[in-house]
Amino acid sequence: MNKSTVKSVGVIGLGSMGMGAAKSCIRAGLDVYGVDLNPAALEALGNAGAKAVATDANQFAKELDAVLLLVINAKQVKSVLFDSGLAANLKPQTAVMVSATISAQDAKEIEAGLKAHDLIMLDAPVSGGAVKAEAGEMTIMASGSLLAFDLLKPVLDATAAKVYNIGEEIGLGATVKIIHQLLAGVHIAAGAEAMALAARANIPLDLMYDVVTNAAGNSWMFENRMKHVVDGDYSPKSMVDIFVKDLNLVADTAQDLRFPLPLASTALNMFTSASNAGYGKEDDSAVIKVFDGIELPGVEK
Template sequence: MKLGVVGLGSMGYGIAASLLRAGHEVCGADVNCEAVERLRTEGAMSEEIVTAAPDLHALVIVVLNSAQTESVLFSENGLAPKLTPGAVVICCVTVPPDFARAMAARCGAFGVHFLDAPISGGSVKAAQGKLSIMASGTAQAFEAARPMLDATAETVFKLGDSAGTGSAMKAVNQMLAGTHIAAMAEAITFGMTQGISPDTFLQVIPDCAGTSWMLENRAPHVVAGDYTPHSAVDIWPKDLGIVLDAARASKFSAPLTATALQQFIAASGMGLGREDDAAVTKVYARNAGLTLPGEE
């Protein structure tokens, strides 16, 4: 089966590599030409995605935000009109639920299915083909997307028969994930003010009730002083912004999320936007006059 993947960052590249391992023909596209060439050396098609579009059974979108998603599909050189009716767009981007619904309707006008399919699990699970996918869409969209889902996901949650519900669930997940990262940053630096080193923190807390998946995944980055981006700081102002926009529209108060958002904005303002999101810890450390591992 021929599949296109637009967006070859840490998540998209892992998805594309998993599709190749499963024996699919893959056409990759990204503004980073080096990522495209690297994927081609691993067996991807050499054809440009605009040319390949009419032959694609599925188009997987793993770009940064809704504006980029809309551009991929409906700009002057957008791919939606070039896809053959019956093909499916699989949108793995974190976007507002209403945006996902709008994209589904616009794709449908061309006879193209749309699966609202945001992803979770990080770059490691993307590379392993073990993502969790929160998906919603028509039965036809799920059926058309099945080869991609089988190759890239450990768990697929079927959340409804129309686009939007998958993105709503991703917003709930991001609310928790973002606040958990900020809470880890606050706790590990608070511990330092009490004479508890980050290394000791990491030895103890994962075996206690206060732990979380995000703490166990991100705190080691702080202890190692390694902020190589697996998930960048700048993702969170966008994702938590989506959460708070939805909360505001529902007249729902989300004060913890709002506070976490401000910390990520502060980190981005400090020039840390392209670092791993664990770098939000540096906001707390600098405010408290602390020296983190790797900064000695």
């Protein structure tokens, strides 16, 4: 396999993960082209040293050796690549790393669309949160051809502490990410349920948090998200509606595989109730607000 000649990358979607990944690529010496609909994000990335920024990737499509998509869902991936005409404008054999959390089925449909334009896809969902994205230390769970991994090596090296090669078949990366999200979502909902019960039992929440994070009941999500509950700070780091989306992808996967998921389906109900109660745009820890009959720091009932 030849050494990758990728020198420029278009990063599409400059939310907390995309912005961190784009800055990591700049630090690694790549020419970064940033794309988002939010002018503030474009300005921030421009100030961080991007080669160019725009609300539409088509204007610098011919400059790109690779594309990294960190948008919200499959609909946005398809809109950017196919509805806007980007796939038709990219150079043949450009590597496209699709890092949104999407279903295996959508990943396969996107691959077919890219193949029609002689483009090479890596099915490459990410994890780790904004801090790790900023540090260039995301976890990437990827599937695709060896050529796709090779071409994208500079981008993977720049953005990830750990890259898993799940296999050649597009869709495997998506599935591993979805199973990961099952755990992440259930852990947030379980953390909320436990802290709500503690509030009901008049246990100080900061003490409960301290005990759990020093004992075997801890999870990455409990430690990260229940701090927001203790602090009464529901400003969105990642929103409730993201887990409504992701746990619905989990449910779709279960349906496709004809498999029961008693806990994930329960957690989905909790996030969906929280969204319907008006907390969809708050931090995902706001799922705790589905519980009535308790007092929480910083929450008026």
